[in-house]
Amino acid sequence: GVVSAAGRVVTNELNGQRTVVAMIQTDAPINPGNSGGALADREGRVIGMNTAIQTDGTAGNLGVGFAIPAETARLIADRIVSGDPLESGYLGIQGQDPVIGDPGAQVVAVEPGDPADAAGIEVDDLIVAIDGIAIGSMEDLAAQVRLTTPGSVIPFEVIRNEERVTLQVTLGTLVGE
Numbered sequence: 210g211v212v213s214a215a216g217r218v219v220t221n222e223l224n225g226q227r228t229v230v231a232m233i234q235t236d237a238p239i240n241p242g243n244s245g246g247a248l249a250d251r252e253g254r255v256i257g258m259n260t261a262i263q264t265d266g267t268a269g270n271l272g273v274g275f276a277i278p279a280e281t282a283r284l285i286a287d288r289i290v291s292g293d294p295l296e297s298g299y300l301g302i303q304g305q306d307p308v309i310g311d312p313g314a315q316v317v318a319v320e321p322g323d324p325a326d327a328a329g330i331e332v333d334d335l336i337v338a339i340d341g342i343a344i345g346s347m348e349d350l351a352a353q354v355r356l357t358t359p360g361s362v363i364p365f366e367v368i369r370n371e372e373r374v375t376l377q378v379t380l381g382t383l384v385g386e
Contacts (some may be wrong), residue, residue: 218348229351232275233257239274248276298357298380301325313337314350328378338366
């Protein structure tokens with residue numbers, strides 16, 4: 210199959226909780242019964258684990274599949290082996306994609322007392338990177354935060370009043386997981 214996108218954010222509802230994960234998008238055949246198989250590059254290196262297909266709700270598979278990147282699977286496996294918590298990171302903001310089309314996540318509300326508030330993130334900040342990883346949208350931000358272990362101190366780059374500011378954020382734990 211062909212990889213048509215890397216870092217494609219996929220949202221899903223699971224047990225009443227919204228999950229957000231950055232995935233590899235591929236046209237490799239993924240059907241019921243063969244998900245969980247390896248997605249390999251042309252040199253045979255495993256780059257992901259096939260886990261989902263896009264459907265239209267009636268006709269079935271639309272030919273678009275998604276794989277968890279090998280780095281993400283390795284991160285989770287390392288946490289399990291080392292006994293680290295598997296909970297997702299939590300920031301404590303409400304946000305949206307910028308209306309002017311710039312990349313980033315526009316902060317529209319900050320929960321008082323939560324990690325973003327404690328770090329000094331403000332309403333109207335535009336989050337453009339966390340831990341050196343560019344943020345293209347609110348979904349990108351959610352996927353990156355969720356992958357980060359609670360308690361981690363992460364640099365967030367924001368645009369505030371047309372200036373780039375770096376803030377150190379200690380992520381909390383997403384409640385309900």
